[in-house]
Amino acid sequence: MLQIKNLTITHKTDFRILLQDFSFVLNQGEKAAVIGEEGNGKSTLLRLIHEEYPACPYVEYTGEILKNGIRTGYLAQELDESELEKTVLEYCEGFYDFYSLSPREIAEISGRLSLEAELLYSDQKMRCLSGGEKVKVQFARLLMERPDVLLLDEPSNDLDLDMLAWMENFINTCGLPVMYISHDETLLARTANVIIHLEQSRRKTVASYTVVRTGYEEYVSARAARLTREEHMARREICQWKQQQERFRKIQQKVEHQQKSVSRQNPHGGALLKKKMHAVKALERRFAREQENLTDIPDVEEAIFLKLRTDEQLPASKRILELHDARIVLGEKVLAENLSLSVTGPEKICITGKNGIGKTTLLKEIAGILLGRRDIKAAYMPQDYSEILDMEKTPVDFLCSFGSHEEVSRIRTYLGSMKYTADEMEHRACQLSGGQKAKLLLLRMSLDGCNVLILDEPTRNFSPLSGPVIRRALKDYQGAVISVSHDRKYMEEVCDKRYCLTEKGLLEMS
Numbered sequence: 001m002l003q004i005k006n007l008t009i010t011h012k013t014d015f016r017i018l019l020q021d022f023s024f025v026l027n028q029g030e031k032a033a034v035i036g037e038e039g040n041g042k043s044t045l046l047r048l049i050h051e052e053y054p055a056c057p058y059v060e061y062t063g064e065i066l067k068n069g070i071r072t073g074y075l076a077q078e079l080d081e082s083e084l085e086k087t088v089l090e091y092c093e094g095f096y097d098f099y100s101l102s103p104r105e106i107a108e109i110s111g112r113l114s115l116e117a118e119l120l121y122s123d124q125k126m127r128c129l130s131g132g133e134k135v136k137v138q139f140a141r142l143l144m145e146r147p148d149v150l151l152l153d154e155p156s157n158d159l160d161l162d163m164l165a166w167m168e169n170f171i172n173t174c175g176l177p178v179m180y181i182s183h184d185e186t187l188l189a190r191t192a193n194v195i196i197h198l199e200q201s202r203r204k205t206v207a208s209y210t211v212v213r214t215g216y217e218e219y220v221s222a223r224a225a226r227l228t229r230e231e232h233m234a235r236r237e238i239c240q241w242k243q244q245q246e247r248f249r250k251i252q253q254k255v256e257h258q259q260k261s262v263s264r265q266n267p268h269g270g271a272l273l274k275k276k277m278h279a280v281k282a283l284e285r286r287f288a289r290e291q292e293n294l295t296d297i298p299d300v301e302e303a304i305f306l307k308l309r310t311d312e313q314l315p316a317s318k319r320i321l322e323l324h325d326a327r328i329v330l331g332e333k334v335l336a337e338n339l340s341l342s343v344t345g346p347e348k349i350c351i352t353g354k355n356g357i358g359k360t361t362l363l364k365e366i367a368g369i370l371l372g373r374r375d376i377k378a379a380y381m382p383q384d385y386s387e388i389l390d391m392e393k394t395p396v397d398f399l400c401s402f403g404s405h406e407e408v409s410r411i412r413t414y415l416g417s418m419k420y421t422a423d424e425m426e427h428r429a430c431q432l433s434g435g436q437k438a439k440l441l442l443l444r445m446s447l448d449g450c451n452v453l454i455l456d457e458p459t460r461n462f463s464p465l466s467g468p469v470i471r472r473a474l475k476d477y478q479g480a481v482i483s484v485s486h487d488r489k490y491m492e493e494v495c496d497k498r499y500c501l502t503e504k505g506l507l508e509m510s
Contacts, residue, residue: 002026002049002070002149002177007063009041009048013431014423018044018059019198020207026149026194031171032179033188033216036198037419037463038435042181043077045198046151049179050074073147075138077154077181084127088137092120095144109143112174114166130356131158132166139170152180156187157460158383160355160486185464186488188216195219204421220465248283305417306442306469308477311377311449316345320376320452320480321366328358328365335361338505346451348474348481350491352509353501359484360456362501366482367454378452379445383460383484385437391430395420395440398429399447414443434461442470451479459487 007022018041026032034042041059049065050072083091092098103117110117115136126134135155142150156167164187171178171191179196182188197210197219212219314320320343327337335358343349353359360383367380382388390398399411415425418439429437438461445453453474462470467489474481475494485491491498498509 001028001068002072002179003064003066003068004049005064005066007045007048007061007065009044009059009061012058012060016204016423017207018200019209022063022209024196024211026177026179028177030177030194030213031191032177032194032196033192034179034181034196034198035188035216035464037200037466038439038461039424039433040198040200042198043153046074046153046179046181050151070148071145072149072151073142073145075142075150075152075155077157079126079134079138084125086126088119088122088124088126088129091126091137092141092144095141098144101144109140112143113139113170115140130354132160132163132355135159135163135167147176150174150176150178150180152178154181154183156182156184158355158457158486161352161488163355164486164488183460183462183464183467184487185216185467188464192216197223204424216464252284306439306446306473308442308446308453308473308479309449310451310477310479312451314346314376314451314479318345318376320344320347321370321482323366326362326365328361330358330361336501336503336505339501341499341506343480343482346478346480348477348494348496349483350495350498351482351484351501351506352486352491352498357501357503359501363454363456363482363484370452370454370482376452377448377450378454379448379450380454381438381441381445381456381458383456385429385434385441389429389437389441392428394426394428395432395436396425398440399444414447418443435463435466438462442473453477453479453481453483455481455483455485457485457487458483459485459490 002025004022004024007019008017009019009022010017022045024032034045036042044059048059048061051074083094086094106120107117110120113136115133119133119137120140126137129137135158152171155171156164159167164184168187168190171180171187192215193213195210195212195214195216197212199208199210200206201208212222214222321341323339323341325337326339328335328339335356339362341349351359351362364382367378370376370378371380380388395415396408396411399414400407412422412425420436420439424432424436429440432440438458442458458474459467459470467487471490471493474490481494483490483495499506500509
């Protein structure tokens with residue numbers, strides 16, 4: 001049984017409290033999903049549970065993490081560069097007891113993962129595996145360690161639709177308690193029976209958390225109803241307080257007028273007015289105290305504002321892309337051929353397909369074609385943000401074109417609407433979470449007034465509660481969107497057409 005008592009985590013750089021007095025017990029059979037806004041400390045929490053201080057030198061914490069002799073198996077969000085350069089065999093050898101496992105045990109683990117056992121002895125580099133193969137090899141090494149609890153940081157990232165179905169089944173049937181982070185709302189709805197929601201309010205100065213033992217959709221529905229009630233209550237109290245203030249001002253003005261008008265020949269009347277003014281001042285102090293105790297309008301992570309604007313409207317007949325009999329080649333290997341795709345006007349297109357089939361390569365080729373066009377204004381969001389985002393620049397520096405005082409003020413206002421704090425606006429991009437970097441790129445596209453967006457996995461780093469806001473902004477966008485995604489909510493809510501990339505071409509999906 002994993003037990004956490006009164007855990008408080010503080011970031012060393014800006015002394016921001018990420019988590020305060022967090023207590024939780026993970027029981028057998030529980031699938032606990034950790035959700036929350038980008039940069040709220042979800043990954044830090046999982047790393048601390050697994051390794052404590054060595055894993056997180058940038059934070060300090062108080063409280064207790066009681067493992068009671070249990071062994072945790074941890075899946076990182078991304079493999080570091082040194083591990084990506086290893087062969088599959090070298091990676092598996094990282095589990096010190098690898099060679100003590102019998103062929104039968106290896107076959108049993110591989111079978112649980114629907115993985116060919118031979119792959120675990122391969123000299124193929126981890127970097128060269130497809131997203132699905134990479135995840136399965138990582139899971140294989142995890143299971144070799146015979147963990148009692150699984151800690152999974154974004155296990156569904158970069159998985160194709162078949163692999164997402166496999167992941168859902170694995171979490172539900174692995175027989176181990178699981179604590180995991182995911183931005184995939186469909187996966188959360190199909191797997192979680194415990195929700196741990198980490199929140200930051202008042203410009204990320206107040207940390208709080210919620211633990212409920214229920215499904216994800218039930219939690220979201222109940223939370224939405226509660227927030228609606230709290231907002232109505234807050235607005236009603238504010239309205240009543242303003243009405244009281246108006247009555248108070250009238251009384252105050254009347255007494256002040258009487259004070260100015262009172263005759264010096266009437267000292268008794270002056271004394272009465274002085275008493276009245278004391279009463280007015282007491283009433284003013286009482287109203288000030290009442291204002292402090294008013295119910296706050298809920299400050300929630302989905303309260304971000306993003307409107308993707310275009311400088312020029314795309315005519316419905318405008319030909320954006322015509323691709324005929326194209327092919328995708330990696331080295332000497334042909335991944336796919338006979339590719340044809342037509343995009344006209346403000347259509348929203350999504351390309352999906354199996355891991356390793358060449359979707360990102362295809363999107364890069366499309367970006368190469370469209371970015372040089374002068375009759376449209378296109379922008380590209382790669383899966384690896386560092387391709388276009390200078391990681392040493394701050395968000396303000398990245399978004400500013402001229403650096404004038406007026407421009408900086410305007411940029412700060414935009415960043416504030418995306419829930420960046422003043423401190424985060426001055427952080428280098430390399431210090432930001434994946435979701436914060438994605439917001440930065442979308443904001444850049446909007447400021448540039450682009451009318452064609454080329455997006456590789458645009459929603460992959462957004463929290464499940466801010467994801468709907470991003471999807472709505474993309475749905476309302478007046479330009480064209482050509483994207484690659486496995487996000488089932490995104491495909492359903494945003495895209496007009498969906499295509500599956502196969503070895504033989506692009507097949508339109510119903």
